[in-house]
Amino acid sequence: PPPLSEMKEKNPWHTPATIIITVIFVIAIVALVTVAVLQNKPLPPKYKYGIVLDAGSSHTALYIYEWPAEKDNNTGRVEQTHSCKVKGPGISSYASSPLKAGESLKVCLQEAEQWVPNKRHQETPLYLGATAGMRLLNMENSLASDQVFQAVAATLQKSPFSFQGARILSGQEEGAYGWVTVNYLDDRLTQVCGLETTGALDLGGASTQISFVSSSYDGSESPSNSVSFRLYGNNYNLYTHSFLCYGKDQVLRLALAHLSQSGQSTVEDPCFHPNFTESKNYSVLYDSPCVSDRKPHGAPVAFTHKGTGNFSLCQQVLKNVFNFSHCPYSQCSFNGVFQPDLQGTFGAFSAYYFVMNFLNLTDTAIPLETVKEKLATYCSTPWPQITQQHKDVKLKYLAEYCFSGTYILTLLTEGYNFNSDSYSNIRFIKKIKGSDAGWTLGYMLNLTNMIPAEAPDTPPLPYAGYVSIVTIIALVLVIIFALCLYRFWPRCPKQPQII
Ligand SMILES: O=P(O)(O)OP(=O)(O)OP(=O)(O)OC[C@H]1O[C@@H](n2cnc3c(O)ncnc32)[C@H](O)[C@@H]1O
Ligand SMILES: [Ca+2]
Known part of the structure; x- marks a missing residue:
């Protein structure tokens, strides 16, 4: 070797x-x-932004949404990063001074400039959608509603964002986009078939919407209540209806109109607390297309609105704002409007939440009978005691919680036919995963083509x-x-x- x-x-x-x-x-x-x-x-995240203004009947709110730039088509990726409540009333209240409607939006628009990075301003779409307040103004005085839109569009055009238009949403759109929002945030749209969707209940100041999928509804009966979607490869046949004049502010008018038919100078109201009194003008009460045809002849200028705090009488009054006398379909909710069988769970937001949250009644595991008893006790509590207990709450809201709570229960049970069993399928919600429940997110997702009809191919x-x-x-x-x-x-x- x-x-x-x-x-x-x-x-x-x-x-x-x-x-x-x-x-x-x-x-x-x-x-x-x-x-x-x-x-x-991980790369430094690049985000895209979208802004929607919700011009409601009672107020306007601006919402900013954000999503990772690369993931336009992924579900659950769009989040609300900021919201701004516009000071003052809804834009429909500026009918006699339209320019002020535009002015009122400026503070929130400037706030939005801080929340969206400067270099994204130009490419950020900005939408304004108006709901029932502008629908009513448009019915009453279309010239005034056009002038309000001109004024708000002029303001929005001047913002650094990419203004995409201001318009009135139809009641169908308002209901359907609310449903899309709730189911998108709940991640219920991308499930490969099977998982049930959640219905959406929205209670505004001037209108209210109910939207849900029911296996008994294919859209053939009362097609005007049907909206069909294809989202992420699934087909949906949505039932939706918007009741104009059945938001809580307009129903308050309807109820008072009902109680003041004889044009008396004192109107006793079981939906307000005992010892509550307030002077009101007949002309202000009847200044809405929802009640204008009922104005009593020869009524005095003003009347005293006097609470008597009686829950069951209040329920009777509120039942009377619904018309159950005719139904041209196999079944109806009220006012001759078709409604299929209720099915699944429901998310109830906006005033449903504000009111039930104040009353400590958001827990729907509480039996419906107990809810009614608690509300009856609350309604019979004298007004001075209520104001003592809630010094931090706006008096206008405080005075109306008995009325609003009773209306919500009456609308759900008498109007939509929820019973003591199905009541527990309702969730009173404000936000889902940090984003407000409402029609705005669904509206933006649709207009930016962010929900594809087919499920995206995954590697x-x-x-x-x-x-x-x-x-x-x-x-x-x-x-x-x-x-x-x-x-x-x-x-x-x-x-x-x-x-
Ligand atoms: O949908 P539309 O009918 O156009 O109306 P809106 O969008 O302005 O209606 P909101 O959901 O903002 O509010 C519904 C109602 O709830 C009232 N509201 C808002 N915040 C409230 C609170 O904290 N407590 C009680 N009520 C409240 C408000 O004045 C309206 O009468
Ligand atoms: Ca609304």
Whole structure:
């Protein structure tokens, strides 16, 4: 056998070719691992933004939404980052001074400029949707409603955002977009068939919406209540209806109109607390298309609105604002409007939430009978005691919670036919995962084409998974190579010699 020193010299490890190949191999592996690791590092997030103004009958609110720029089509990715409540009343209240409607939006628009990064301003779409207040103004005085829109559009045009238009939403759109919002935030739209959707109940100041999917409804009966969608590869046949004049402010007018039919100077109202009194003007009460045709002749200028605090009498009065006398369909809710069988759970938001939250009645596990008893006790509490107990609450809201709570229960049970069982399927909600429940998010998702009809194709592996696997395989190769070099090396070159 050759001497040891000779063997060492023959070791092919020390030939320049092997050294170069090994160095290249190691560099290649290190480069591969580095690239994979760097690629996997989270990039600084890039966001896109969208702004929607909800011009409701009682007030206007601005909502800012944000989503990762790369993930337009992924569900549940759009989040509300900020909301701003416009000071003052809804834009429909500016009928006689339209320019002020535009002015009123400026503070919130300036706030939005702070919340959206400057370089995104130009590409951020800005929408304004008006609901029942403007529907009523448009019916009453379309010139005035056009002037209000001109004024708000002029203001929105001047903002740095990409203004996409201001318009009145139909009641159907308002109901359907509210349903989309709730189900999008709840991640119920991307489920591969099966999972039930949630119905949506919205109670505004001038109108109220009910929207749900019922297996008994295919849209053939009363097609005007049907909205069909294809979202993420699933078909939906949504039932939706908006009752104009059945928001809580207009129903308050309807109820008072009912109680003051004889044009008396004192109107006793069971929906307000005992010892509550307030002077009101007949002309102000009847200044709405919801009640204007009922104004009693020869009524005095003003009347005293006097509370008597009687829950069951209040329920009777409120039942009377619904018309159950005719139903041209197989079944109806009220006022001759078709409604299929209720099905599934319901999210109830806006005034449903404000009122039930104030009354500590958002827990629908409380039996309906107990809810009514608690409300009856609340309604019979004298007004001075109520004001003592809630010094921090706006008096206008405080005075109306007995009325509003009773209206909500009457609307749900007498109007929509919820019973003591199905009542527990309702969830009184304000927000879902940080975003307000309401029609605005659904409206923006639709206008920015953010919900595809078909489910997006997903790669077999998520990106991070792919990078991890590449990294692991590269590391395994390095280890095998290293083991071969340092442990088995002496035997490796011998083999060719044996052969
Ligand atoms: O949908 P429309 O009918 O156009 O009306 P809106 O959008 O302005 O209606 P909201 O949901 O904002 O409010 C509904 C009602 O709830 C009232 N409201 C708002 N905040 C409230 C609170 O904290 N407590 C009691 N009521 C409240 C408000 O004055 C309205 O009468
Ligand atoms: Ca509303």
